[in-house]
Amino acid sequence: MARVALVTGGTRGIGAAISKALKAAGCEVAANYAGNDAAAEAFRAETGIAVYKWSVADYDACAAGIKAVEEAQGPVDILVNNAGITRDGMFHKMTPQQWKEVIDTNLTGLFNMTHPVFPGMRARGFGRIINISSVNGQKGQMGQVNYSAAKAGDIGFTRALAQEGAFKGVTVNAVCPGYIGTEMVRAIDAEVLKKNILPQIPVGRLGEPEEIARCVAFLASDDAGFITGSTISANGGQFFS
Numbered sequence: 001m002a003r004v005a006l007v008t009g010g011t012r013g014i015g016a017a018i019s020k021a022l023k024a025a026g027c028e029v030a031a032n033y034a035g036n037d038a039a040a041e042a043f044r045a046e047t048g049i050a051v052y053k054w055s056v057a058d059y060d061a062c063a064a065g066i067k068a069v070e071e072a073q074g075p076v077d078i079l080v081n082n083a084g085i086t087r088d089g090m091f092h093k094m095t096p097q098q099w100k101e102v103i104d105t106n107l108t109g110l111f112n113m114t115h116p117v118f119p120g121m122r123a124r125g126f127g128r129i130i131n132i133s134s135v136n137g138q139k140g141q142m143g144q145v146n147y148s149a150a151k152a153g154d155i156g157f158t159r160a161l162a163q164e165g166a167f168k169g170v171t172v173n174a175v176c177p178g179y180i181g182t183e184m185v186r187a188i189d190a191e192v193l194k195k196n197i198l199p200q201i202p203v204g205r206l207g208e209p210e211e212i213a214r215c216v217a218f219l220a221s222d223d224a225g226f227i228t229g230s231t232i233s234a235n236g237g238q239f240f241s
Contacts, residue, residue: 007030012033015031019049023047027220055105056081059115076120107153122168127165130172133176137154159229165228173230180206181206
């Protein structure tokens with residue numbers, strides 16, 4: 001029987017690539033999204049992957065959404081916490097709202113999504129939880145104190161929960177992408193990319209969403225059962241940790 005995989009932020013960018021990769025690996029995939037109905041419907045029509053709308057910042061919405069997924073597709077075996085937002089600004093100008101929105105989605109969202117599925121994974125003796133952090137959670141980034149704090153917290157969450165899940169067959173790992181060629185990144189001015197971003201990346205190019213998706217697909221597989229509490233840095237050599 002196919003394993004059920006739930007990917008948050010799973011209809012666009014890196015999340016869409018992850019959803020497709022897990023389907024290609026034989027999983028029954030559910031893709032969560034927060035707001036863009038048109039993009040979600042286009043993704044569903046293209047891939048045949050079921051889509052579900054809720055905000056990962058809302059615990060009750062997560063619990064209800066997960067219940068709907070499990071009723072339709074079965075218990076969640078693989079959870080990919082990919083959903084994330086940015087509200088950038090220099091710290092001395094950052095508002096409490098900018099801080100709260102990013103922490104609520106990018107960090108508390110991991111609790112909201114993982115807490116409802118973790119007991120079932122423990123009871124069944126199998127689970128894969130993969131958290132998408134960021135190179136900026138490893139090294140920090142000016143203008144992203146909120147985002148860097150949340151993404152660093154994702155790594156701490158990963159390492160602690162891995163210790164709780166290991167003896168029950170539940171692995172918890174993180175992937176930290178660098179600059180990836182999503183629609184958002186490719187919208188950056190070409191000169192800014194050339195002069196300010198690409199020189200930071202030793203391989204000399206942006207990563208591709210599919211390269212992150214392949215990391216996730218491996219960590220979600222049976223072959224990765226001895227890997228837990230780990231962080232894969234997929235950043236083209238920009239930062240080593």
